[in-house]
Amino acid sequence: MSKLPPMSAIRAFEAAARHQSFTRAAEELGMTQAAVSYQIRLLEDRIGAPLFVRLPRHVELTSRGRQLAPAVTEAFEALRIAFAGIENAVRTVLSITTLTTFASNWLIARLGRFQQLHPNIAVQIEVSQQIVDFAHDDFDIGIRSGTGDWPGLEAHRLFPNQFTPVCSPDLIRGMELREPSDLLKLPILTPSDPWWRDWFTAAGVKDIDLSDRPDNSLGAQQFEGMAAMAGQGVAMINPFFFPADLAAGRLVQPFDLVVEADRSYWLVYPKARKRSPKIQAFRDWVLSEIAGDVETTAPRVNRAEA
DNA sequence: AACAGTAGCACCCGACGTCC
């Protein structure tokens, strides 16, 4: 495949051919007439034939120029359309990668309010438990759990990663739950979750052994909570994600003890893109929603009917 | 008024040397 002439020369030719003027072409391209003249001469030298006839006060395309011009203009028009499409998509589509439970138990129900505020921004959500690499994946914003120290990323802390056991009221109706260790009489959902050991340790119950229990793992707090509400056992969840279920009594918290992990939930995006209007819009909206949560709908705790 | 030619400037890039 033969090499194309320099793109700057082709660009100058295309504009000059359309305007039939080096001066008008220069005005359009933001350069001087001399630069256009120079670029076109480069192109003519390269081709080995003149593309314009220089006449007093104006230029005209030669027959070779007339042969070339429509194809070049058409190619640039295709490029303009392609770039306009991409620019429009980049400006109006916000792509978010988020953890499952944040999406299902926090984001989705509120997204309508963001859409009302920003009807021109379309939100695309991808749920993943993996930490995405913004250098390789086309995401604008990520919601992830961790300590906030990700190189190259701007990180805004959303809320702490707290955990406490919850279950359905029916599961423990008529039972005497006096000590945290009494929970061990009940089915434990995802017993391999290290939060169980951490919570029991904080509750003063040392060296619990859950290894003889079925090693079921539900993979996301959303599913733990659903299983608990269905009466299948006790789940270790972050109460922040279940305020309505706790308030309505679909879930009860047998013990007040809530343990805070060293990890938190964060909203992140590449530092280089912190001036992107759509990213700023989503960040500001999430932070204001979180601030509203803290004021009005902070997880309320239901005591179990012991 | 419009294009062509030229001088001079800024910037880029490859070659090269130095350092660790």
Added chain:
DNA sequence: GGACGTCGGGTGCTACTGTT
């Protein structure tokens, strides 16, 4: 051997002047 700085040549531009 890789990172970094320096240097010189090439490129592409503007400003200016000449030509038609």
